[in-house]
Amino acid sequence: MRETILLELRNKIGEAYRVTLPSLFTSQIFGLFGGTFLGKYFETIRTQFPGLLVVLPGMMGLRGNVFGSMASRFSTMLYLGDLEPSLRDRKVLKEIVLRMLISLIPIVMLWAISVATGVKKNALDVLLIVVTSTILVSFILGYFTSFVTIFSFRRGTDPDSVAAPLVASMGDFLTVPSLVLFILLIERSPEGFRLFNYAMLALFAVVAAISRVRKAEFVELRQVFITITGLALLSTISGSILAKFSGIIQASVILSFIYPSLLSSFGNYGSIIAAKTSTKLHLGEIESFICWKPLTDILALFTTAPVIGTTKLLIGIALVKLTTGMTVPSSAWMIVLTYPFMVLFIMFYSYTVSYFLFQKNIDPDHVAIPLISNNSDIFGTIYVVLMAKLMVGG
Known part of the structure; x- marks a missing residue:
């Protein structure tokens, strides 16, 4: 033995x-x-935008969980023949829009909790940063997830063995740099930052209209949404410790x-x-x-x-x-x-x-x-x- x-x-x-x-x-x-x-840029974030520290752990975990589950869903759909192995399939864009929605709601809730617990400095700018970052990163990460899953499937590799760790790593790769990018934009050109906010919201509206997402399709993901939202709210523990x-x-x-x-x-x-x-x-x-x-x-x-x-x-x-x-x-x-x-x-x-x-x-x-x-x-x-x-x- x-x-x-x-x-x-x-x-x-x-x-x-x-x-x-x-x-x-x-x-x-x-x-x-x-x-x-x-x-x-830790000192700048800590002193000028402390609310980001409360939200940061939740954002990092949220993106890995949201798009990791998307990779798993795409893998299943590919094996069942419900998804064409092509980025041009309308279901790809529709799923990305749904994941944006699933990401935005918990992020806004995390921001609200940070404000409610007394982290109010530049709170409106923090809200705009996290919302704009979520739209931008979700769009990039959504197509990255789709590409990795579809490409590995077309190459004869099981997407479940490849996609999840790559998606989580790319989420980490994009999250903090995107926040810093918007902080620098605020400091150098507040007007430019506002214009970029409007551009991201317009992008979200356009892709939502093109994808034709319906309420029933969002309801289908309620279990994923509830789980992810609960975990995101739980992450305020680590965010509060980080900020303190x-x-x-x-x-x-x-x-x-x-x-x-x-x-x-x-x-x-x-x-x-x-x-x-x-x-x-x-x-x-x-x-x-x-x-x-x-x-x-x-x-x-x-x-x-x-x-x-x-x-x-x-x-x-x-x-x-x-x-x-x-x-x-x-x-x-x-x-x-x-x-x-x-x-x-x-x-x-x-x-x-x-x-x-x-x-x-x-x-x-x-x-x-x-x-x-x-x-x-x-x-x-x-x-x-x-x-x-x-x-x-x-």
Whole structure:
């Protein structure tokens, strides 16, 4: 039995480095790109547009969940023959418009919560920024999702194996830069910003008219909408923590740069374990909570965490020096030591949630992954605050 477990573990470690590590590293690069914009303009956001910090975690998670579910829907439609493998199919534009609607409502609710909790500075500008950003990014991300799903299907590759991580990474890639773009536009040309707002609203009206979205079609997605809205509202916890401790996070320098990448990687590790656990549960391979098969999945992925944590910090330090010329405190190396154990906690949490949801006859595929992704944002934000306190005191 011992030899079987060790052989299984070795095989899974090989798979983790061959298959999973490259996708984790790619996602990390996308997250660090967005983090560069966040870190460079963190003080401006914190002092002039603090409401964005409350909304930011929800925006990042929302886009991954909304367009990840769109990729899954398109995949199913392609296999059933309900969607032509072409971007010109009218259903593509219609689905993108529906996803814009699903995204806009929770975003406005998040903004309203930030105002209600006292974050009122430049509140109207923050609302315009998040609405305009949501329309623009949703349009780009919608067609990116459609292209990835359709292209992989036409190439004979299962879209379910490719689309979701790429879509989530592209969401991270676009979110923060788009917010910064509009902040810079406000500072340099308020009139130009207003004109761009009108242009985005006009674009939304035009594509909505062309797509001919009907109320019944929006109602069909009510379960997705309710789930995503609930998770977006839950993300105000991480947003409020980020806003409250933004000063100490900025003082650490490095954490404001790698914040999006940290949250993305924690969510990725958790989602991978949730997906693997769900498959094993459906196949009857997990007979009890204490079982060696899911444990080997967790341990195999755990071996990749030091690689991801170390490269994340090294690339982050390089980006800080290149964009700001600032020196990162030597205490930042605590991130390398603590990151793998935070990943381990997230993975055990993911396994536990998936297992007990299944015991309650709730399919982990439908609930666990978005829930874990959201919860990982909360845990990740708490982790960032703790690291900032250890690094700079306070």
